Amino acid sequence: MITIVGYTQKVALMGALKKVAPWINSLKDRGIHCILLEDGAPSQKSRIANDYLSVQSIEKMAWPGHSPDVNASEHAWPWIRRHVMRQFISSCTVEECQRQWEAEWEEMPIEVINQWVLGVIEVVRRIIITMETMAFMGSRNTEKSLLYSFIYN
Template sequence: MRARRPQVGVVLTAQHRAGRLAFAREHQDWQIRHWHPVLFTDESRFTLSTCDRRDRVWRRRGERSAACNILQHDRFGGGSVMVWGGISLGGRTALHVLARGSLTAIRYRDEILRPLVRSYAGAVGPGFLLMQDNARPHVAGVCQQFLQEEGIDAMDWPARSPDLNPIEHIWDIMSRSIHQRHVAPQTVQELADAFVQVWEEIPQETIRHLIRSMPRRCREVIQARGGHTHY
């Protein structure tokens, strides 16, 4: 046995585990054709100054505090940007950068559901399914009413299940890509522009590969009896 950093996971109650297990059992036998009309969506916030513990330095003993071996980090981030996106086997939405302020139900309806999800649903046609998590703005009455009026069906997504959503890996890919740039974004606008560019450059095959992993994700949840998985 060796010391390792623990895997970080969301808190799961017995109710959460039961919901996750029920979802996994219901969808474990879905074929690719079943997942084809599903749009996986999510929001994520990124900061200008992010210390992800992935950097490494070569140093001699006693040089730990040398200036050249210090990764300077602003604990308050120095500014941040929140983005929303959706992916499917057949394509992706535009990446929406949320302006200042928090995401409310009204903003979610007016900035995301109405201009982005509705048009994507129209392009997919019959059978379209919206995957969104149980964040408060998503399940608010005004948003549920809008979806119902537009005839857009949403999946019954289990709470506390980021490991089941393949778009979470897209956020990680994007973060790594920007983190590895020789010239890091210096302003919030530069950060937003960088994420839009990286989003558009992600190969569609990468997205398809992640979505094809849904049966495996479901099986892992079943094996874990609704608990955490390596995803």
């Protein structure tokens, strides 16, 4: 699974896709099945982005927008921020700050990442149960009901 994070504008997204597509296709050429995971931001739903992925024969995972709770990579940012802030020097330059973030990314223990990934399974299980319950009860406002049920269950 390939994840592109941090791109919110269409222009930046297309730039990212043009950089990532050759890499994804090189993996596919080696027999590695790849699915692109995006966070469902509006720019990622644009026709130009989807057409580009289609032309490149890149499969895109269906993913609901505004769903950080089911995206394990979303846990990385607060983790990195906490670790960078422990050693933060207020007068550091942009380059120094970037190096700090990259160093923390590289130092992130695989056990922590695995814990986040396994946690997604439980979140998805709860979403499925909640959605089945709402369908059974004939809920009309599924988004509000899902949010309420998810928070309080």
